[in-house]
Amino acid sequence: MLQYDPLDCLPSAEDLPDSDDTPVDNELQDLIPGLLKAILAFVWADRMDWFFGxxxxxxxDPDQPAIAPDGFLSLGVERIIDENLRLAYLLWEEQRVPIMALEVISHQPGAEYNTKRKIYTQLEVLYYVIYSPHRQRKRTLEVYRLVDGKYQLQLGNPVWLPEVGLGIGSEIGTYQGITREWLYWYNEQGKRLLAPEERVQQAEQRAQLLAERLRSLGVDSDSLV
Incomplete structure (x- = not known):
């Protein structure tokens, strides 16, 4: 991990741009990490020691522009710092390197396999995830783990991340009414964790089944409210 001199006059988040000013060039680069964040917000609702950007x-580096992954997970940090939330993620303030960085490739790989990979290696980001949704022949999801200063491809789908306590993988699902391959979190048994809308649908189905069962027993469910 990089070291910072506490006596240096380091800028705060208010002094720096919010991102690297490079816009996302397709919806998937926003929706895919957004889904992962939304799932964590449910399964880790009682935890305040994580942040997903x-x-x-x-x-x-105060003298270098920021690097902006499509998504990143950091553990051991405050989930909410104040009512204005985070403007940016400053390593000299957070004192925690993200444990995972996610890059979603649009149509052609850019800096994901060179410049960004070198920076993540330098920062010692433990897991580097690259998702290439437009690939036809090669695997769309690549999960790399940093081993002895080099990223090694991990086999399987999903891939278990023991330090996170979750697995990450890809499969066909529906999110915001869109059915396609998405990235999801998985438990240790390899079971996919539900997206928010799936949880709502599941709760509605259970409520409907309960109401039907009560009606079959001659009980008015409204009277129980």
Whole structure:
């Protein structure tokens, strides 16, 4: 991890741009990490020691521009710092390197396999996830783990991330009414964690089944409210 001199006059988030000013070039680069964040907000609702950034600048050097993954997960940090939330992620303030960085490739790989990979290696980001939704022949999801200073491809789908306590993988599903391949979190048994709208649908189905069962027993469910 990079070291910072506490006596240096380091800028705050208010002094720096919110991101690297590079716009996302398709909806998937926003929706895919957004879904992962939304799932975590449910399964880790009682935890306040994590943060998932979407297209947010990570500042690792006060004299260098930020690097902005499509998504990143950091553990051991405050989930909410104040009512204005985070403007950017400054390593000299957070004192925690993200444990995972996610890049969603549009049509052609850009800096994901060179410049960004080198920076994530330098920062010692443990997991580097690259998702290429437009690939036809090769695997769309690549999960790399940093081993002895080099990223090694991890096999399987999903891939279990023991330090996170979750797995990450891809499969066909529906999110915001869109059915396609998405990235999801998984439990240790390899079971996919539900998206928010799936949880709502599941709760509605259970309520409907309960109401039907009560009606079959001659009980008015409205009288129980």
């Amino acid at each position: 979407v297209d947010m600048g990570i500042y690792y």
